[in-house]
Amino acid sequence: MKLKFTKMHGAGNDFVVIDAISQHIDFTPEQWKALADRRFGVGADQMLVVEKPQSDNVDFRYRIYNADGGEVEQCGNGARAFVRFVTDKGLTGKRAIRVETMAGVIEPRLEADGRITVDMGAPILDAEKVPFNAAGLEAKPEGGDSLWPLDVNDKTTWISVVSMGNPHAVQVVEHVDTAPVNVDGPAIEHHPRFPRRVNAGFMEIIDRHAIRLRVFERGAGETLACGTGACAAVVAGIRRGLLDSPVKVATRGGELSIAWAGTGSPVMLTGPAVTVFEGEMEI
Numbered sequence: 001m002k003l004k005f006t007k008m009h010g011a012g013n014d015f016v017v018i019d020a021i022s023q024h025i026d027f028t029p030e031q032w033k034a035l036a037d038r039r040f041g042v043g044a045d046q047m048l049v050v051e052k053p054q055s056d057n058v059d060f061r062y063r064i065y066n067a068d069g070g071e072v073e074q075c076g077n078g079a080r081a082f083v084r085f086v087t088d089k090g091l092t093g094k095r096a097i098r099v100e101t102m103a104g105v106i107e108p109r110l111e112a113d114g115r116i117t118v119d120m121g122a123p124i125l126d127a128e129k130v131p132f133n134a135a136g137l138e139a140k141p142e143g144g145d146s147l148w149p150l151d152v153n154d155k156t157t158w159i160s161v162v163s164m165g166n167p168h169a170v171q172v173v174e175h176v177d178t179a180p181v182n183v184d185g186p187a188i189e190h191h192p193r194f195p196r197r198v199n200a201g202f203m204e205i206i207d208r209h210a211i212r213l214r215v216f217e218r219g220a221g222e223t224l225a226c227g228t229g230a231c232a233a234v235v236a237g238i239r240r241g242l243l244d245s246p247v248k249v250a251t252r253g254g255e256l257s258i259a260w261a262g263t264g265s266p267v268m269l270t271g272p273a274v275t276v277f278e279g280e281m282e283i
């Protein structure tokens with residue numbers, strides 16, 4: 001079959017976006033993995049699939065596949081690309097839409113300046129629900145957060161655990177440029193205390209309204225930006241008493257803006273979404 005697709009990115013986090021409303025899509029994990037391959041496929045961190053909604057009170061269904069071929073719950077940068085795609089393709093005339101994901105309904109909105117804001121919902125802060133197995137561990141309080149000791153490559157790393165519909169382990173580092181992202185990241189992703197694996201965030205505090213961030217993403221490796229990772233890092237920083245909302249998050253691919261009013265409130269993610277090219281390939 002011939003697959004029509006759109007290549008997009010959000011702050012350098014790149015995607016293959018597929019309209020599954022006008023064409024039938026039923027791929028195996030191996031086919032998704034081949035599509036994401038940067039030498040033999042199109043190349044992407046994630047593949048985003050636009051589908052008809054399964055509920056009456058939403059506009060679309062949004063499915064996400066990582067570069068390893070596995071389906072995942074949520075992708076903040078992808079949600080912005082999703083809005084740009086359905087708007088540019090004339091699939092909706094709304095500036096704000098409701099989209100169902102594996103993690104629940106999100107509500108992205110196209111702003112007047114062209115950026116896109118996504119209501120990512122309230123973070124899950126209960127370690128067991130992230131999920132994180134804390135059996136036998138003693139947490140260390142910092143501000144309003146609980147830091148958990150994690151044995152990583154023969155050392156103890158203190159992390160905040162947060163779910164934004166997908167699990168995150170966030171640590172504070174002195175310099176993000178020299179942080180061992182590609183050494184400790186895989187060890188954290190596959191740590192046995194995270195039964196569904198985890199995204200590993202490395203956060204450098206610049207001031208109370210600015211951070212630098214690198215994320216080793218579950219199933220994708222380090223990406224140039226991670227929207228849910230930015231949300232999780234800001235939530236962790238605010239809970240630890242290190243940050244105040246709103247926070248500018250500098251990633252290697254661009255800048256994101258995160259606002260969070262505190263426990264029980266939704267996290268608001270704002271950033272760019274760009275179309276790179278349209279294509280068609282034989283699957």
